[in-house]
Amino acid sequence: MTRDNVAAVTGLGVRCAAGSTPQDLWDSLLRARSVVVPHAFDDEGGVVYPACPVPGFDAGGYLTRKERLRADRSVQLAVCAALDAVEDAGGVHVPAARRAVVTGTGFGGGISLERGIGQPDVLWPNRAMYNAGAHWISARLGVTGPSLTVSTTCASGAHAVGEGLQLIRTGAADVVVAGGHDSPLTPTIALASARSGVMVTDCGDPHAGCRPFDADRQGFVLAEGAAFLVLERLDAARSRGARVHAVLTGYGRTTDAHHLTAPRPDGSGARACVEQALADAGTTADAVVHVNAHGTGTELNDLAEGRAIAAVFGPAGVPVTAPKSVTGNGFGATGALEAVTAVLSVSRGLAPPTARLTRLDPRLALDVVTLEARKLPSGPVLSNSFAVGGQNACLVLDAPEREPC
Helix, strand or coil, X not given: CCHHHCEEEEEEEEEECCECCHHHHHHHHHXXXXXXXXXXXXXXXXXXXXXXXXXXXXXXXXXXXHHHHHCCHHHHHHHHHHHHHHHHCCCCCCCHHHEEEEEECCXXXXXXXXXXXXXXXXXXXXXXXXXXXXXXHHHHHCCCCCEEEECCHHHHHHHHHHHHHHHHHHCCCCEEEEEEEECCCCHHHHHXXXXXXXXXXXXXXXXXXCCCCECCCCCECEECEEEEEEEEEHHHHHHCCCCCCEEEEEEEEEECCCCCCCCCCCCHHHHHHXXXXXXXXXXXXXXXXXXXXXXXXXXXXXXHHHHHHHHHHCCCCCEEECCHHHHCECHHHHHHHHHHHHHHHHHHCXXXXXXXXXXXXXXXXXEECCCCCEECCCCCEEEEXXXXXXXXXXXXXXXXXXXXX
């Protein structure tokens, strides 16, 4: 990779149950802190399942009361995380036309959409539309360059970050605010997920929660949240003396073309995405020091991803962490949230533990980090996002001092 082919990550912002700052998120991951609570998905309290809602969330200070009435909760989470990321980056220092925004979301304004069916008010389309997050962030930051929205369910956030890298590479933008958001905590989504057997449903189980790669996994836990990264040309970031958390060096995106919900059982689609990302980063499998796994805690996804990882890196060939064991599954938010986690692993030199893993599925040959964080040598970190629908995205991040001249 050359300087022209990487992007500096200069800003991070998050809103999720595990933390409202990157440091809070990191502390939760290191402690494998459970943020799962029994959650009423409806006003009557008739639909209650384990979930990871953001506690005490209030977008006041970011959006006026009038603006909050016009924005779905998912979008409000996005605005808060994106503006925090820009503040962390020290602001945006390029002309408006050289700025860009890329958002990813699986459900758009899902809460507003569901509540408005059959009785919409005049603002319902604006709250429900998928690109509302991109609009509000662009308006707040005065972005007149590209503004895009990607929707690939659980890979949306990772695709948004990867497409942000492409905007930097092609010269379409000098600064990109990229990330994902979702608040899928609606009764319809919860009931559908529970009935399909892919979601944890037992609120009375003390071990309730997402248990990726565990032989006794029960599925994912629904979550809400948002995460955004500020990407810049590396030379520009260094010229202005910006702190560079990490560099984004590689991006892969493939499609399984296999099944609407199930991945290819042998993991070949995921494997192709991993290999594409590594090639794009100009690195090799033996150089990778850590894999930040998609790890949904569903049997088919865990097996496919585990086989893909073992095929690329060898049996138990690289330390693996599954952050959804702590954060839950926030669909459009998760790929970006896990990109933030991968950035923090690069900058802190640690792989967080995977929570709740007590017995590794014997069909998997993985070195899953458990119990406590593991120190990492300097080197590339891979972040995986493998979505329902077979749409895959992988990101490669590295320390800025390792980026080749």
